[in-house]
Amino acid sequence: MDTDTPGAGAARSEEDAVESTFGPVGVVGAGAMGAGIAQVAATAGHPVTLVDLVEGAAVAAIEKVGSALTRLVEKGRLSQDDASAALARITPAESLDGLPECGLVIEAVPENLAVKQGIFAELAERQPSTTVLATNTSSIDIDEIADDVADPERVLGLHFFNPPPVMALVEVVQGKRTAKAYVEHVTALMEAWGKTPVRCSSTPGFIVNRVARPFYGEAQRMVEAGIADAATVDWILREKGGFPMGPLELTDFIGQDVNLAVGTSVWEQTDHDERYAPTELQRGLVEAGRLGRKSGSGVYTYAADGAVEGAEPDLELAARLVGGPVETDPLARTLAMLVNEAVDLVARGEASADDVDTAMRLGVRYPRGPIEWGREIGFDVVARQLAELDTAYPGGRYRPSPALTDGSVS
The missing domain is CATH 3.40.50.720 (NAD(P)-binding Rossmann-like Domain)
Known part of the structure; x- marks a missing residue:
């Protein structure tokens, strides 16, 4: 990702620096x-x-x-x-x-x-x-x-x-x-x-590495389940969601081993909470040495110049999935989980809503903060979507945060 953009941080001259008591x-x-x-x-x-x-x-x-x-x-x-x-x-x-x-x-x-x-x-x-x-x-x-x-x-x-x-x-x-x-x-x-x-x-993963877990995990689970191929999921999240990179290409960029290690750390620190359970898809990639761009293959295979080989999105499939049932809509399913994670973090008093949104916009360049997105979608709508996912996939991963409906986050 290109982070050298206005607002991403700029060099400050000595004259601009505020005098600090910290010294050396x-x-x-x-x-x-x-x-x-x-x-x-x-x-x-x-x-x-x-x-x-x-x-x-x-x-x-x-x-x-x-x-x-x-x-x-x-x-x-x-x-x-x-x-x-x-x-x-x-x-x-x-x-x-x-x-x-x-x-x-x-x-x-x-x-x-x-x-x-x-x-x-x-x-x-x-x-x-x-x-x-x-x-x-x-x-x-x-x-x-x-x-x-x-x-x-x-x-x-x-x-x-x-x-x-x-x-x-x-x-x-x-x-x-x-x-x-x-x-x-x-x-x-x-x-x-x-x-x-x-x-x-x-808290495990702090803000960014905690809230971002569903962005990767939902995409991997949908590919595992055969709902859509990786290129189509990535296209939906980029073109319909406004994310700078799709979740699967992003894990290839980060390194599958690095992304898995962070996710595993959060999972272990949360007593193996199903929300953060690593996927067999990612574990298999790492075990096979398919670590992403740095190894020449991961979710995708890369040519010598870094171009992705043989990965075209199915645009007809994307059109059918987006706006359909939440279980098979990569965008709605991912957003519901991101909002849920952020709402839970705020409800536990571990960070403010403004700080969560700021962190996700600046840290991983989300087009909106998840709390802002939740207000836009409607926290009640997100709660219903999660209830549907929890029914379809029982086990605790999709349990809705009580704060979605009790008014503690607004």
């Missing part, structure tokens, strides 16, 4: 996410130390940041002076020993709970008690990460979206023990960095 920023992990976060913080005027235990990794990442800043200069989005100043603010380090006292440290290492716990325990010992410790995790529980931190009230999530310099959205995630003052302070800081922060509690 540490970033642990010099992969694509860590390097991008370092670039954002440095462009906003902070001295940044970028740490990676692999020899030379932080230096190489800073070189990539320099190239990215040069491209922004060439596009006229940043002055040469500001780009040079931002790059000069980033210092490499090969251990946590190299971190100075920071106002904020953001961990951006791979999704491994034990590794993250070890990093946070060490950071808590080395950094002052006033340092905010943030994780860029996309789905791991904040409280688990903070288990070995003596003062867990300063641990929270800052989930940036890839690539961080371009994507505006940041999920600010509050654990059960996170102090509200830190959440408010970091939210203000993200705004000063030119980001659009949304707040949520540490």
Whole structure:
């Protein structure tokens, strides 16, 4: 997906940066996410130390940041002076020993709970008690990460979206023990960095990765059931729903293994709730090594130039399905599940309706937020559609949220 669009996030000059009391920023992990976060913080005027235990990794990442800043200069989005100043603010380090006292440290290492716990325990010992410790995790529980931190009230999530310099959205995630003052302070800081922060509690998948599960799951289930082929389902969601990519082509783009891992994580963290159960279709693709574009095949098969081979939508079938029974209408069925998931999240008090809609528009470029879509369709209509699906496919996946009809979300 092309995320380099107006509103997706733009470079900010040093003059535009709001002065912050956080001062120096540490970033642990010099992969694509860590390097991008370092670039954002440095462009906003902070001295940044970028740490990676692999020899030379932080230096190489800073070189990539320099190239990215040069491209922004060439596009006229940043002055040469500001780009040079931002790059000069980033210092490499090969251990946590190299971190100075920071106002904020953001961990951006791979999704491994034990590794993250070890990093946070060490950071808590080395950094002052006033340092905010943030994780860029996309789905791991904040409280688990903070288990070995003596003062867990300063641990929270800052989930940036890839690539961080371009994507505006940041999920600010509050654990059960996170102090509200830190959440408010970091939210203000993200705004000063030119980001659009949304707040949520540490629920499995947070907002975006939780609410988006049905977008992928319903498409896979309809293909499994023989309701329609993948190309037709994708065409309906793109052309009739306004989504930038269909769900099946999107999982090929993300990587079937990556998408399955996130979905499985949410499923396991929700005690194997049927709403999030992985499909045999996706499991089979991963087991067969059909991981999507990166492997040359996934749901679709790709030519050497990346073009999809032999996948034309059946437009006559699409015309019959859209507007028909909800069980066989890919668009209505998907929207009903997206609205249901979002409504449940809001009803549980895990995020506000506005933050859910903002997150889904900015994080995965939905044409409307699911709460807004629910108002448009009618929450009562969505409840009836889900009841029909629950009758057709019993087991709990399609159970309607009580909040659809009790007026708690409007």
